[in-house]
Amino acid sequence: MLISYQVIFVFFFPDMNVRGIGVAGEMFGLLFFVLMAHTAYGDVSYSFPEEMKRGFVIGNIAKDLGLDVNRLSSRKARIDTEGNRKRYCDINLNTGELIVAERIDREEISGKKASCVIKNEFVLENPLELHHFILNIEDINDNSPQFKESVIKFEIRESAGKGSSYLLEEAYDADIGRNAVQSYTLQNNEHFILNVLTRANGRKYGQLVLNKELDREEQTEVTLILTAVDGGTPPRSGTVAIHVTVLDANDNAPVFSQAVYKVRLPENSPLDTLVVTVSATDADEGQNGEVTYAFGHLPQKVQQLFFIDLVSGEIKLTGLIDYEIESTFELPIQAKDGQGLASYSTVLIDVIDVNDNAPITILKSLTSPVPENALPGTEFGIINVQDRDSENNGRVRCSIQQNVPFKLVPSLTIMTHT
Template structure:
């Protein structure tokens, strides 16, 4: 050991003397967007490097980020562009844009800091935020008013950014850029001449932005200016005098004439309303005018024998009071003025939908004051309805059904009945009657789905919502109101109501208790929807509730099993090579899916570089060959973590002993007692033994070493370690691909360290067939290997030879 330490010290001092570290800084300035492979500068020439030894010194460039923007040509020593250099992408609008990286050379080691200044080029055009700008300006706007517009943007810097604007030639607008006190700029359009919407209601302008490049680049935007109206025009009637003729028996609400006026303004200034400005009391009781449309209608009867002509004046006003007037003359013509009058004698409404075909709905009476043929009337109504109108006693008609009604298809019928006399010309009148269809409870509730599926995470809070069922009943009122309930059933011998409940009004299904995924995976229930009709109708639907797993179980370590009074120790042969399997941590998780995916890691170790553990397998292997300098006792703290969110973990301790001799392992237990003796006594004993028996001890050590070489047991091996059998928990079930323990990793027995006479059993694996109904594991073979290298079969007592590496 003293020789090795001295040699290492000499090598370390030699390396310190041999390494030469040189720090320097050089700068280059290049324009952006250079092609890949373009030469930035000759680094070797600037640093005075010998080109003959350049390639052997392994020159290289290292950036702090992932992108290598530059590289070194090892043959020529040129610094070349490796990736696209975009100043706007790297530095944005910063006034200065630089990249820094390190230039290395070896034999001797040199390090130089290189700064690359990227210069801006005019590679971007000014662009506006939008392709078009829309402005609205009132025609009454004063000259000199300013209107803000969006500025153009240019990602370039300095003179290559936006420098000036131009506006297309026009007589009304100019353009200016205003700079605030905080140096921010605002683009504005200035009104130079007053606008007139009636002459031109829209202006189109082109705004162009130029940068300061050479040659300059430009971008344009279209500005649409809409001129808003001001009330500078009054309404104008299409006619100054309207003259019409109306028969005396014209029905009420008949449009006599429609006056019309227009306004050249826009918006509210062009909204025209109409009213009578001069009208007699008699005419006012007969005629009405629609303020919006200008329609003059009859609101009272006219009689030619009373008045043959009516004269009235109509005024039209716009939104702010501008007005105009016209004259309306109505001439009344004499005709057969006694039209039939229709009366509804009886009407059965609502009419029950379950009434048979041919039932009477209404009785209608028609009256006509005329005589002879003018007093005879006929009645009819629109076709394609489930009714018919049949004549009965004089001038009486019966309205009956021709088929059974269905309220869910049509709940109401609007029937217009017209009566026509046989006069010349014939007169007629109409009346509308509404027949409502009364509801009967003839439809059961219908669920929106044929079945429902819901998902609920375990460990839920009681009364948490699971899902909502909904049923619709096309009937009306109480016949269509739906009430929900659970169909009585049992789940695992308990009533379904002890698991779930439902809101009878809303159909919301809630959990009554907290569920455990490891106990229940899904629940199937029946929900009944019942209406409030008499008799009540109902329907059922199946609801299946699937429980989803939550990471509520930490990993359970099966091996090494926790011991109260003893520590389980694994034996590692001193001849173990790198990668040798020395032990295995076996763990399972009661959860499922990714919550049961386990990963293993070493939290603490006596020698951090000696052992490693498989992340997913849990196998503990050596990272390097075992050396004589390694401590005999090694302890590992292993953490087992699942893949849940949040993840849960469990830890265990694995104790390893590096030895080829079982006697050393046993004596190891008593070594700690001797460490408590006084140091002075130990020094005296060591001195006495060293002086008195040095020569005798040397001879004994030589004889013992030769004896051990002959009698060294071959029971230990490189890459296989026996692991004690263990019982899996009753709830454990193997799942392929789920991340839990695979059956091929269950082992039989191991070599104990607490006894000098323990037998060593051959390493065996378990398969699926060895897990019995009582949840215990049994060996697939009864062969046992003893310490002398021979194995015995308990069944045949035959002797076999065991080989070791």
């Protein structure tokens, strides 16, 4: 979470008489009200789809804020972004329109989060003015469902009874909502049907259900095609082959000790830190009871952060985690026995914030030199102070050296003349 503070420099005379202070106080009160009317997020917000071409007109911010378009250039109007973000939009000083400046990929910015928000600042000078506006990036159906493997393999004994079910790998789609996976279909065949289920988080997955007993003497292998389809317009799809080898009898799938493993992990944890050990048992004997572990589908950047031991189920940290970049991780875990029967569990990792970011100051605007007859309360600069840490770790106190005719005024508090 990024905590941002705006600080204004004001010029004052400690020895000004009471009458002068009163007049200046009234003038400053009016000025402060105007400034503060434009220092909260949500002044203006715009919603538009991701992947729009450079130059696409997002909206007319000058019109929406009631500004004089003819004075944008003389007031040095510009767009600033918070933190280390790219500047995804710019302003046309001739028209006051916001335009797309960089390719915007919602999945790259926000992953699977339900909303994708980019915060920006609109700065003008002469007089100083600061507005915050928000870009709400809408998802489009620009990703197809994908399976982790090209082939799903099962070894099923001919003694398996009708109704036996086999968990299928879930297809992954980087899009969200209706643009994510909505349905699965199975190629018509005489032995299996598809049962589509929905998890608590809304994601859909399939079970292969035996509808007619297998006979190894009649058929030793069965190959099927599973198709995942999303809900976009037009829809996108992905396929995976299911290869069933018919055996002459594995009755039990591995069972995890927990359906969900919850872990808290400090963001400064060193490499090779043991995150958690998952465990599953199989009631079968011999090869049928030997359990191995693997991750389910993970984004490439998450795969670089964690490692799971095939035999022990230990999950270790192999990359650096940063709370300010990603505060939670969800790792799907598969346990499979020697004949291919599998079960799934989930590891939920909450990253704990530590105070690893120092405050930074950004000079937003500065008027220099300051006239010697400037009235008390005259503002001549704006400083933005940011700390990327969260809660108490992100709280910032600002101060200025003593015995100078200036003071700092936090823009989120009411100012009084001194």
